[in-house]
Amino acid sequence: MTLAMKLAARVEDVKKTYDLGPALVEPLGGAKQELNFAPMGADEGRILVKALRGVTLDFPEGDFVAIMGASGSGKSTLLNLLGGLDRPTSGRYILDGVDVSQMDDADLSHMRNQKLGFIFQSYNLITQYTVLENIELPLHYRPGYPPIGPAERQWCLELATKVGLGERLDHRPFQLSGGQQQRVAIARALVNNPEIILADEPTGNLDSGTSNEIMEMLTSLNKEGRTIIMVTHEPDIANWARRQIVMRDGVVFKEALTADILRAAAAAPAGEPVAAH
């Protein structure tokens, strides 16, 4: 698979620190306070969690990347930054040639609406809306708020048909199976024709058969030329991607092409874990 050299997105030395408030210097009862997270550093008596500690990554146009890592490794934080739901503490995030790392809320919202499509583990459909209304939703927030006309309706119908839900337009999410709900989410992610699709554990709630269907759908979208960035912790799912990135302790731990990983796995003795994971 050949990739266009143009970059869809690039993060440069991105750091993200969460401030959890003042540290407890004198724990109650004199006992040492047991914290359920690891304070990565204390600054002037405050607990700071360094979720990302300098990440630089390129996402060429048309790439299909799986981001992996244990919980707390920073992969979700990275996806939130890529999705424009959060801003990095420092570093740059260039999306489609524009530095969006310090954009204000309105511009970030605009960017999410126009350039990104989201697919979530728990589908995140609006329960009281029908399939068609859910697919339409991003159209309501287009810049300038153009009215939704017959052309837009037709486009939503096409998308619904494309994901195989042409017959269920008036159903509500609770009348659909998990796989069907995820397809609605995929159609919704495509409605504004974004360049990048961000998927957060898209198959986390699905059985393996349905997972494969969803992954086939994502793969075909990737073949259409869309960049897909997916967070997962399942190696099987990650293997659908062209490239895999493993995060650990807020930095990129390992980066490899799926083809190379599979080759290494085939060479390694059976039973031993594949090095990348």
Add this chain to the structure above:
Amino acid sequence: MSFTRLIRIIQLGLKSLLLHKLRSGLTMLGIVFGVFSVIAMLAIGEGASAQAQKQIVALGATNIIVRSLKPVEGSSSDQNAGGSPRYGLTRTDFKRLTNTISTITNAIPVRELPREARYLKNTMNCRLVGCTPEYLEVNHIKVTKGRFLSDADQDTRANVVVVAHEVAKDLFPIEEPLGKAIQIDSIYYTVIGVTSERTASAGIGGSLAAQDFNKDLYIPMNTFRARIGDEIFIPKQRGMDSEYLELSQITLTVRDVSDVLRTADVVRGTIEKFHTQKDFAVVVPLELLKQADQLRQIFNIVLGSIAAISLVVGGIGIMNIMLATVTERTREIGIRRALGAKQRDIIEQFLTETVVLSGSGGFLGMGLGLLTPLSFKVIRWFTLNFILDSRPGALSETSRMFSEMEPSVALWSLPLAFGISVGIGVIFGLYPARAAARLDPIEALRHE
């Protein structure tokens, strides 16, 4: 914001509200009743003041009324030793006023006494009024049958009487009153006319009781003086009490409304000079009108504020529900934010929902408010026929006011109440909407 977008977010608001019909309906009720009570209170205030105004206008805006007042007992009085105590206006006062004040165009001396009138077996407690023919015009009395007193009656001291509507009805239930003789004390008077029914006017001379013209008997002033005289004897527990009073009232009419207040001052000064005690009162209906107008405004403000409190309570109810809604819909807010909704979009969405809620509540309240006169009549009918009816004597002055009042919906109160309800939607919706918009999209998406 374009019109189509406005329509779209209103549709969105309606849709969200219709998802929880009961909840939205109950929340709306607060505003419905708030708006309704504002309109109803103002309508009742308007009705009460209109009635008061009608009574005052009946007194005549160009009139000045001078009334005799019985001085407080024990205070110094120019009574003749052994004779009846004298007080009040005199015929000399009357002449002095008419001769010296040029702005007065008309002056009527009036003498009143409570007396029992009798015809055959029918009796009635009436107000015997000695007056001149001008009394008719000045007090806006209309004669339905026969004629009013004439100058000739005055000159001949004729024993004639004009009876008021209610007297005619009670004394002559089936007969024709004209030409019949009725007995007052021991003297018979021939009925020459009947006046039409007339609403009571405002009380004057410091008395709160309304002047009721429906129980009047009008006889010529000169006849009054000749047959009854100035000295009145009132039976008491032991012996008789007596008093000496020449005139009960002088009704003055001035040429123009602008002369009223100045003339009233002169009248007051003229009479004061010759009275050692405070035994008269000058009543200016115009002043009463102005006072009533001020009173009406205060009344309206007080009633409106009381009703406005219920609107505020309704607004708090809305805010409460909207805050709960925001918490309940955190996930939805997160989804919308992820799909590109700006903070402003979320504020607009929730604010629209609140305004649609309070606005439609206001609209329904307006509809209910328009029914105020009707519902007031129903309540009044019920009260008069089932509650007050069973207790004789319960129909006091206040309840008579209640029974005669017509609430009228002030047209300006409709847009006012509706505007306030929308305003309350904005004010009480702003905080929940901002709370919704400020949610962190990441947290919101994770919310269960």
